Amino acid sequence: MERMAATPKPGVDHGPGAFLREFRTAHGLTLAAASRKTGLPVSTLSKVETGKMSLSYEKLVKVSSGLGIDITQLFSGAASTAPVAQMPTGRRSITLAGEGPTIRTAAYHYSYPSADLLNKQLNPMILEVGARSIVEFGELMRHPGEEYAFVIEGQCEFHSDIYAPSLLKTGDSIYFDASMGHAYVAVGNGPCRILCVCSAKDAELKSTLNSIALGHS
Numbered sequence: 648m649e650r651m652a653a654t655p656k657p658g659v660d661h662g663p664g665a666f667l668r669e670f671r672t673a674h675g676l677t678l679a680a681a682s683r684k685t686g687l688p689v690s691t692l693s694k695v696e697t698g699k700m701s702l703s704y705e706k707l708v709k710v711s712s713g714l715g716i717d718i719t720q721l722f723s724g725a726a727s728t729a730p731v732a733q734m735p736t737g738r739r740s741i742t743l744a745g746e747g748p749t750i751r752t753a754a755y756h757y758s759y760p761s762a763d764l765l766n767k768q769l770n771p772m773i774l775e776v777g778a779r780s781i782v783e784f785g786e787l788m789r790h791p792g793e794e795y796a797f798v799i800e801g802q803c804e805f806h807s808d809i810y811a812p813s814l815l816k817t818g819d820s821i822y823f824d825a826s827m828g829h830a831y832v833a834v835g836n837g838p839c840r841i842l843c844v845c846s847a848k849d850a851e852l853k854s855t856l857n858s859i860a861l862g863h864s
Contacts, residue, residue: 662748681713754785772845773841781830791825804832805821
């Protein structure tokens with residue numbers, strides 16, 4: 648499927664809901680059709696489009712995979728039907744402090760550096776961890792590829808469905824198979840920030856999403 652580029656419009660909502668609504672309209676998709684492509688309920692998509700609900704990273708990946716777009720396009724503005732040009736070698740992206748698209752969920756506040764680069768081999772994220780217990784976090788996350796996490800500030804417990812919880816303090820890091828259920832839970836009363844780098848690629852996501860349960864919201 649040919650990928651579609653997105654060109655931001657000043658002064659408008661650049662969130663996933665705005666992009667999804669304009670993408671559907673531009674491509675003649677009903678909510679029901681988008682639901683079939685992404686595997687997300689019509690009610691969920693409708694709430695996202697109207698700004699009544701945010702999406703977890705896994706569900707953003709399902710939208711990206713189902714619609715054949717790069718996940719960063721969900722934060723880059725209005726949908727366009729212009730094809731993406733072939734990426735040259737030597738490309739680069741600089742994200743200044745405090746810049747880049749963000750999205751907030753019950754468990755995490757995600758920031759996406761280098762969002763202007765499409766079809767990246769690695770997907771960096773900065774997480775501000777909000778959940779203070781695994782019960783509060785809910786269902787564990789899982790997605791294709793491998794993930795590296797470095798604790799920038801504070802401390803957290805790393806939970807998985809295979810290993811016992813591990814305490815990670817500032818400066819500690821972990822590298823793991825991201826198809827394993829996992830979660831970061833903040834420890835203590837202070838803030839907890841983590842740099843995560845995921846190796847999942849579009850092709851891997853498309854081939855495996857149908858067999859992976861992505862229920863965390």
